[in-house]
Amino acid sequence: MISELNQLMKTNYLNLIFLTLLAVCITDYAHAQAPKRKKKNSYNSRKPSDNPFLKSQWWLGFRAGANVTDAVPDQRFSAFSPINYAEDDLQKEYESFNLLGGHAGIEITYFHHGFSFSFQPNYRRQRFEYSNDFLWEGSSVNADVDNTVELKYVQDHQLDYIELPFFIKYDIIRASQWRPFVQIGAYYGILTSANKSLEVSGTDAASGAASPFENESVIIGAEDLFINSSVGIAGGIGLNYDVNNVRIVFDITYRYGLNNITDTENRFSENQLSGVGDALDDLELRNIAASFGILFPLRYVTKNSKTFDAIN
Amino acid sequence: MRLTNLTMRYFIYILLICTAFVSCDISDNDVDPANSFLKIYDNNTFDADFTPIDVQQTSDGGYLVLGASKLDNSLFNGVYLMKVDETGTFVSEQNLSEQFISPAGELMKLNNNYYFMAMTETDWNAFLFVANDSGNVATPIPLGANYPLSATLVDNELIYSNYNNGNQQIQISRAIIGENGSVGNFQGQSFSIGEGEDGAIEEIILDHFTRTNRKFPFFVGKTSNNLYFYNGFYNFTFSTVFVDITDNEPVGQIQGTRETAGLSSAVHLSGNEFAISRFEDGDNFIVPQTTVNVTSLTESSVNITGNPFPELIDDAPIKLKQLEIDGRFVLLYGSTTRSGQIILLAYSPDTQELLGTKYLGFSNPYRFASFNLTDDNGLIVLGSTSVAGRFERFCLFKLSTEELAEFTN
Numbered sequence: 001m002i003s004e005l006n007q008l009m010k011t012n013y014l015n016l017i018f019l020t021l022l023a024v025c026i027t028d029y030a031h032a033q034a035p036k037r038k039k040k041n042s043y044n045s046r047k048p049s050d051n052p053f054l055k056s057q058w059w060l061g062f063r064a065g066a067n068v069t070d071a072v073p074d075q076r077f078s079a080f081s082p083i084n085y086a087e088d089d090l091q092k093e094y095e096s097f098n099l100l101g102g103h104a105g106i107e108i109t110y111f112h113h114g115f116s117f118s119f120q121p122n123y124r125r126q127r128f129e130y131s132n133d134f135l136w137e138g139s140s141v142n143a144d145v146d147n148t149v150e151l152k153y154v155q156d157h158q159l160d161y162i163e164l165p166f167f168i169k170y171d172i173i174r175a176s177q178w179r180p181f182v183q184i185g186a187y188y189g190i191l192t193s194a195n196k197s198l199e200v201s202g203t204d205a206a207s208g209a210a211s212p213f214e215n216e217s218v219i220i221g222a223e224d225l226f227i228n229s230s231v232g233i234a235g236g237i238g239l240n241y242d243v244n245n246v247r248i249v250f251d252i253t254y255r256y257g258l259n260n261i262t263d264t265e266n267r268f269s270e271n272q273l274s275g276v277g278d279a280l281d282d283l284e285l286r287n288i289a290a291s292f293g294i295l296f297p298l299r300y301v302t303k304n305s306k307t308f309d310a311i312n
Numbered sequence: 313m314r315l316t317n318l319t320m321r322y323f324i325y326i327l328l329i330c331t332a333f334v335s336c337d338i339s340d341n342d343v344d345p346a347n348s349f350l351k352i353y354d355n356n357t358f359d360a361d362f363t364p365i366d367v368q369q370t371s372d373g374g375y376l377v378l379g380a381s382k383l384d385n386s387l388f389n390g391v392y393l394m395k396v397d398e399t400g401t402f403v404s405e406q407n408l409s410e411q412f413i414s415p416a417g418e419l420m421k422l423n424n425n426y427y428f429m430a431m432t433e434t435d436w437n438a439f440l441f442v443a444n445d446s447g448n449v450a451t452p453i454p455l456g457a458n459y460p461l462s463a464t465l466v467d468n469e470l471i472y473s474n475y476n477n478g479n480q481q482i483q484i485s486r487a488i489i490g491e492n493g494s495v496g497n498f499q500g501q502s503f504s505i506g507e508g509e510d511g512a513i514e515e516i517i518l519d520h521f522t523r524t525n526r527k528f529p530f531f532v533g534k535t536s537n538n539l540y541f542y543n544g545f546y547n548f549t550f551s552t553v554f555v556d557i558t559d560n561e562p563v564g565q566i567q568g569t570r571e572t573a574g575l576s577s578a579v580h581l582s583g584n585e586f587a588i589s590r591f592e593d594g595d596n597f598i599v600p601q602t603t604v605n606v607t608s609l610t611e612s613s614v615n616i617t618g619n620p621f622p623e624l625i626d627d628a629p630i631k632l633k634q635l636e637i638d639g640r641f642v643l644l645y646g647s648t649t650r651s652g653q654i655i656l657l658a659y660s661p662d663t664q665e666l667l668g669t670k671y672l673g674f675s676n677p678y679r680f681a682s683f684n685l686t687d688d689n690g691l692i693v694l695g696s697t698s699v700a701g702r703f704e705r706f707c708l709f710k711l712s713t714e715e716l717a718e719f720t721n
Contacts, residue, residue, distance in 0.1 A: 077345075080699075081402040083355045083394075136703060138358040147358040151700055206358065229337040264343040268350040269715065275675030275697060277352065 056112040059247060063120065063293030064104035068097040071128040071157075073281035074260065077267060080277035090277065092130040097288060099127035099156065107249075107293055109169070116169035118183070123192075124163050126287060129156045132277060138206070151202035153276055157222065158197075159261075161189035161230060171240070179240040187255060189230035196222040198273060224270035225263055225280055232257040232285070249293035257285035346373065347690070348712040350672075351400035352697055353705050361704045363389060364681035366419035367694040368426055370445040373398035375692060378419040378428050379706060381409055387522035388413035391430045395447035400708050406447050412439070414521050416472075416530075417682065420465035425493055429460035429472060438474050442493060453495050457483060459521060461530040461544060470495065471532045473542045475517050480507045482544040484532060486557055499557050506548035513545050516571050529576040529591075529629060536580060539563060539606060543575055550574035552613075554606045564607045566616075573614050577632035579643065581661055587632060587643045590616060594626035600643055600659040619666075623649050631682050634661060637689070638717045642667065644683065646693065652677030654695050654709070658720040668719030672709045673697065689713045 071094055078090040105122025131154045138147030167185030201214040238251025262280040263270075271278055355362070361382035368376050374397045380389030390409020397403050412430045420427040426443040430452075438460040439452035455472070461482070463472035470487045485500030505513045519525030528550065531543045541554045550568040552575045568574025573592040580586055584606060588599045590613050599618030605611055624630075624647050631646045643659040654672040659665065672678065672693060681694040693709040 079350050079352055080354045081351045081396070081400060083353055083402055083405060085356050087401075134354075134356075134700070136356050136358045136700070149358070149700060149702075227337055227341050231338065259338045260341060262341075264341050264345075265348065267343075269348055271350075272674040274350050275352075275673065275678075275699075277354070277699075279350075 056110065058298035059107070059109040059111065059116075059295040060298055061107050061247070061249075061293055061295035062104070063107050063122070063249065063291050065102070065289055065291030067101045067103055067124065067126060067287050067289035068099065069101060069126040069128045070094070070096040070286040071130070071283045072257075072286060073283055075282040077279040077281055078277055079268060079271070079274040079279045090132065092132055092281065095129045095131075099129055101125040101127045101158075103163075103289060103291070105163075107295060109295065114171050114174055116167075116171070116181070116183075118167040118169055118185075120165050120167065122163050122165070124161050124189075124289075126159045126161065126285065127157060128285070129154065131155070134277070147206040149202065149204050149206055151200060153278070154199045154201075155273070155278065156197045156199075158195045159191060159226060159230075160193045161191055163187050163189040163230075165234060167234070169238075177242050179242070181238050181240060181251075182236070183238065183251065183253070184233070184235045186233050187231065191223070191226055191228045191230065191261075194222040194226050196220055196225075196273065198276070200276075220272050222271075224266045226261050227259075227263045229259065230257060230261050230285060231259050245297060247295040247297070249291070249295060251291055251293075253289050253291070255285070255287040255289065257287075259284065261285060346398040347688070347710070348715060349400045349710045350707065351396065351402075352699060352707045353394065353396075353402055354699055354703075355705065358703075359384075362392060362696065362706050363704070364694045364696050364706050365415055366417040366428070366682040366684075367692055367708065368419050368421045368684055369686045369692060370395075370426075371424045372445050373687070374403065374445070375400070375708065376419065376426050376443060376445075376447050377694060377706060377708070378415055378417065380415055381407065382523070383409055383413070386413065386433065387524060388433065389415070389523065391415045391441075393443060393447045393449065394706065396708065400710060404447060406443075406449055408441075408449065412441075412452070414460070416460040416462055418462075418464055420463065420470070422465060422468060422489055423491060423493070427463075427465065427470065427489070429455070429463050429474075431458065431460055436477070440470070440495060450493075455485070456498075457485070457500075459517070461520075462532050462542070464532050465489075466534045469534070471534055471540060473530060473532045473544060475505075475544075476502060477514065477518075480505050480514055482542065482546065484540055484542040484553075484555060484557070486540065501555055501557060501560050503546055503553060503555070503560075503562060505545040513548065513571075517545065526627065527629065528571070529574075531577065533578060533580060535606070536582065541578070541606075543578070545571075552578060562609070564605065564611065565609055566604060566611045566613050568613045575613055576628065576630045577645070579632050579634050581634070587634065587659070587661060588616065588618075589630040589632060589645060589647075590614075590618065591627045596621045596624040596628050596630070596647070598630075598645055598657065598659070600661065600664040621647075623651075623655070625650055629680065631680070633683070635685055637685075637720045642720045644691075644720070646680045646683050648678070648680045648695075654678050654680040654693060656683070656691075656693070656719070667721065670711075670715075670719040673707075676701065678707065686710070689716070691716045 103122045103124030107120045109116045109118040134151045136149045165187035167183040169181045169183040171179050171181045197217045197219045199217040203212045234255045236253030241248045260282045363380040365378045377394040379392045381392040383390045391412045393406040395403040413433045415430040431438045436458045438455040438457045441452045442450045457474040459475035461473045468489045473484045481502035483502040488497040543552050546553045552566040553562045554564045576589045576591050578588045584603050590597050597618035628647045645657040649655050656670040658667040676697045678697045683693040691711040697707045699705050
């Protein structure tokens with residue numbers, strides 16, 4: 001019942017985003033199609049400071065940063081089905097926000113009267129990790145209780161996306177070189193590649209080993225295990241710093257994934273690590289990203305242009 | 313401002329297109345876990361060891377697995393039944409190893425009952441077992457024979473073979489299973505294995521029952537013109553023997569070469585046409601169609617030409633069935649490759665053309681045991697794998713309708 005509700009909410013999120021965008025588009029279109037009444041002396045009657053052109057600004061620049069990811073499991077899966085121990089023992093242990101990823105891209109922002117509409121396409125790598133522990137023991141009936149094998153499988157996932165996020169920013173303070181802002185938005189990521197690396201360690205007492213061993217890690221392609229799309233909403237805070245004709249941006253953004261990124265059809269059939277019991281859970285991603293950017297205005301700004309209010 | 317509106321509109325269009333694209337990708341990503349899965353049935357006891365034999369889908373959508381488990385105090389294997397649900401998750405197990413050993417396939421399904429053979433540990437008497445959908449076993453039915461070798465079901469006719477160690481003969485028998493599960497109308501004929509003074513053939517057969525030597529591809533069947541056949545030792549040689557169940561002399565045979573050559577699987581197609589696979593000094597050959605003179609006593613398996621498969625392990629156990637997939641008949645072979653994967657080979661019975669190949673299993677070595685069609689026109693494949701490279705455990709692969717059609721078309 002809860003999972004059905006969650007599913008319903010996720011569907012509603014998507015619908016909400018879709019409908020919002022549709023509404024904006026229709027409004028924009030309707031506005032464009034409205035009968036254009038030519039105002040008398042419209043050009044000359046307007047004060048320079050009222051001119052919308054002068055109240056807006058386009059910014060173009062680069063941004064890059066680091067991010068950490070948390071994979072949140074919904075429904076759990078395993079290629080193992082235990083016969084004589086609890087199924088919960090097979091559950092993966094996820095590490096939260098522990099592996100550093102990176103991202104880089106461009107930013108195109110349209111500023112108007114304190115609000116900015118920002119498109120920030122970027123290439124990003126997101127990483128997450130989980131582990132499984134297994135123990136096989138000798139039966140006491142056979143007095144071979146020392147025959148134990150303990151294995152730990154640690155799997156690091158690297159997902160590379162081309163992400164297309166759209167943010168609406170609001171500058172909290174405008175009349176200053178330091179301009180803190182808040183932003184909300186949504187994103188759509190397209191998976192370009194995915195890899196898994198497996199590290200096996202453990203203790204093989206049955207073979208006479210007294211100390212733990214650690215094998216070299218194995219890297220395999222995992223693109224078929226994930227669907228192409230990652231969609232979600234995002235929010236964050238940031239700071240603009242205007243220096244000369246350049247704007248330096250720093251922001252921290254939290255991304256909340258709304259869809260299951262695991263390819264449910266290929267969960268077992270394309271998983272080359274199924275032999276070690278691996279099957280991806282249904283997963284949603286959470287991500288915290290810190291980014292630096294340098295933006296350049298597309299219209300030149302001078303300190304002396306008193307009628308020009310483009311960045312305030 | 314015009315430029316601004318235009319650009320904004322582009323943004324929105326891009327986002328709308330993306331959103332529409334996302335909706336398709338994400339909404340399609342909800343596959344029923346029962347459609348396709350892999351499950352490995354792990355037991356965390358260090359010295360537990362399981363050998364799979366056969367699998368059948370039960371009427372509740374789950375599966376019943378027949379297998380053998382290693383016994384601590386015996387060279388024979390115990391009888392082990394496992395019930396799993398429609399997603400392959402373990403439900404229950406029945407370990408009959410206290411009394412019964414050496415289960416022999418197939419696991420046969422009739423009227424929601426599941427039949428298989430095994431024998432007692434004390435006097436090697438063969439019994440027919442009947443399990444229900446949950447894998448619970450009723451009181452076994454004595455068959456009045458020793459050492460069960462193989463069994464199959466043709467409609468409601470049970471055909472089975474066994475080895476009678478008293479007179480060193482292999483017996484092929486048939487019986488009728490009634491609608492209420494009763495078994496009657498037994499008929500059978502016995503044929504000498506041709507044992508010499510050294511007792512070598514009997515030793516080979518007895519080793520088949522223990523864990524001390526290779527397993528031989530014993531099987532039984534029936535042609536459409538009411539001729540029965542069994543694969544086993546006859547006249548010193550591993551042979552496929554065709555018999556009239558009312559006559560104590562074989563009608564014909566395909567001779568192998570002692571225990572080093574013979575058939576590893578056979579399906580009767582029509583008339584004298586058979587689909588077979590054969591082994592010869594470790595090599596394996598797939599023959600999707602061959603004409604067999606079933607009334608000849610001199611036919612030799614090594615003379616049957618076919619497709620060599622060096623990819624398979626030496627003297628590979630091969631399962632062959634003719635199945636109706638996607639509206640047409642397909643010959644499906646299953647076996648084990650040298651690289652430790654399960655291989656499925658689909659052939660056309662009409663053109664003998666290889667339609668497709670499917671490999672199952674990664675990272676651990678896998679061994680093939682059996683397969684069967686499922687109610688959703690998918691395929692359930694039973695095998696075993698070495699978990700952590702050392703613990704032999706059952707595994708089940710469920711292929712969806714699409715996955716099966718993909719390599720058989």
